[in-house]
Amino acid sequence: MRIVDVRTHVLEAELDEPFGWSFDSTTKRGSCLVEIEVEGGLVGWGECFGPARLNAAVVAAFGKHLIGADAMAHDAIWLTLYNRFRDQGQKGLVVTAISGVDIALWDLKGKILGRPVHQIMGGPLRSRVQAYATGTYRRGSGDPMEYIVDEVRGYVDQGFEAVKLKIGFNVAEDAALIRAVRAAIGKDKGLMLDANHGYDALEAIALGQAVADQDIGWFEEPVVPDDLASYREVRQRQPIPVAGGECEFTRWGFLNVLTTRSIDILQPDTCAAGGLSECKKIADMAAAFGVRYVPHVWGTGIGLAAALQLLAVLPHTPPRHTPREPLLEFDRSEHPFRQAVLASPIEHKNGWVDVPAGPGLGIEVDRTAIQRFTVA
Numbered sequence: 001m002r003i004v005d006v007r008t009h010v011l012e013a014e015l016d017e018p019f020g021w022s023f024d025s026t027t028k029r030g031s032c033l034v035e036i037e038v039e040g041g042l043v044g045w046g047e048c049f050g051p052a053r054l055n056a057a058v059v060a061a062f063g064k065h066l067i068g069a070d071a072m073a074h075d076a077i078w079l080t081l082y083n084r085f086r087d088q089g090q091k092g093l094v095v096t097a098i099s100g101v102d103i104a105l106w107d108l109k110g111k112i113l114g115r116p117v118h119q120i121m122g123g124p125l126r127s128r129v130q131a132y133a134t135g136t137y138r139r140g141s142g143d144p145m146e147y148i149v150d151e152v153r154g155y156v157d158q159g160f161e162a163v164k165l166k167i168g169f170n171v172a173e174d175a176a177l178i179r180a181v182r183a184a185i186g187k188d189k190g191l192m193l194d195a196n197h198g199y200d201a202l203e204a205i206a207l208g209q210a211v212a213d214q215d216i217g218w219f220e221e222p223v224v225p226d227d228l229a230s231y232r233e234v235r236q237r238q239p240i241p242v243a244g245g246e247c248e249f250t251r252w253g254f255l256n257v258l259t260t261r262s263i264d265i266l267q268p269d270t271c272a273a274g275g276l277s278e279c280k281k282i283a284d285m286a287a288a289f290g291v292r293y294v295p296h297v298w299g300t301g302i303g304l305a306a307a308l309q310l311l312a313v314l315p316h317t318p319p320r321h322t323p324r325e326p327l328l329e330f331d332r333s334e335h336p337f338r339q340a341v342l343a344s345p346i347e348h349k350n351g352w353v354d355v356p357a358g359p360g361l362g363i364e365v366d367r368t369a370i371q372r373f374t375v376a
């Protein structure tokens with residue numbers, strides 16, 4: 001089936017309450033959705049991670065390579081786009097834009113074949129996934145020691161078995177907050193840390209050593225993503241497993257991470273690292289290197305559905321009677337159109353989320369909502 005049209009939708013919405021993390025803050029949410037139509041009128045949907053208007057411009061530049069191409073040939077299309085733009089596009093916006101196109105093509109393929117993506121990829125290995133709550137962003141006012149402790153108690157009340165805490169502000173204050181959160185959620189719940197690369201290596205090592213007794217699941221983005229030597233230092237000089245990868249791209253980027261043994265837990269974003277095609281390859285590479293894979297997930301229900309399709313086919317590492325299962329990152333921070341873009345929202349039940357079982361990504365998009373949040 002030939003591609004006849006590629007459309008992008010740039011969605012934005014103001015937040016009721018701005019929120020911040022180690023190096024920035026935001027007053028709004030934005031997303032670039034990709035809609036690809038084939039002859040006969042069938043459409044597939046994808047999403048690009050990162051600045052929405054810039055992603056839309058890059059997808060528009062792909063146009064002549066997409067129109068008229070066979071929509072089923074997504075690997076051929078992936079390679080064509082990457083090879084044409086590779087010289088200036090090995091990381092960042094070119095690859096996030098390819099990701100949205102690739103996810104839309106997988107959605108189309110599933111709809112054409114009448115099967116969910118995870119079946120076409122050879123799964124499922126699992127039909128539901130345990131979610132952890134992402135939140136604990138900084139507010140414009142109030143004491144984080146109070147409002148973040150309240151927030152994580154809420155996640156435990158909702159049934160989440162694990163929560164991720166934002167740090168990367170100040171080692172001593174972060175360590176105090178980690179202890180307060182651990183005390184609030186109790187010793188049986190999972191607690192992970194995310195510094196959003198707010199530390200240098202020495203600070204990250206000091207933080208990891210300071211909270212070594214707090215049973216931390218992982219220490220995410222301790223340092224800037226381009227500095228793998230510092231990643232390795234943090235791995236070697238403090239005891240918490242190091243996670244990262246939401247700012248890394250493609251099989252070649254992750255090959256470098258894997259061969260240098262820089263990260264314990266890989267976190268590629270399906271809407272950023274190259275889409276479903278590329279992230280399946282990266283996941284298989286990670287398994288071959290004995291490295292865990294927990295996808296980074298951010299954005300709307302379309303990106304969430306893509307992540308769930310991938311989670312359904314992630315290999316068991318190591319294989320055993322009751323294998324370790326991958327976790328779903330479930331963003332709980334304010335997002336006016338995360339679920340609104342879907343006709344049926346993807347929600348958790350007691351901290352578990354079902355993998356969508358319908359054709360393609362398994363979702364139906366609400367066009368009225370998309371129009372409502374689309375910026376001119």
Ligand code: CA
Nearest residue numbers: 194220221246
């Ligand atoms: Ca993160």
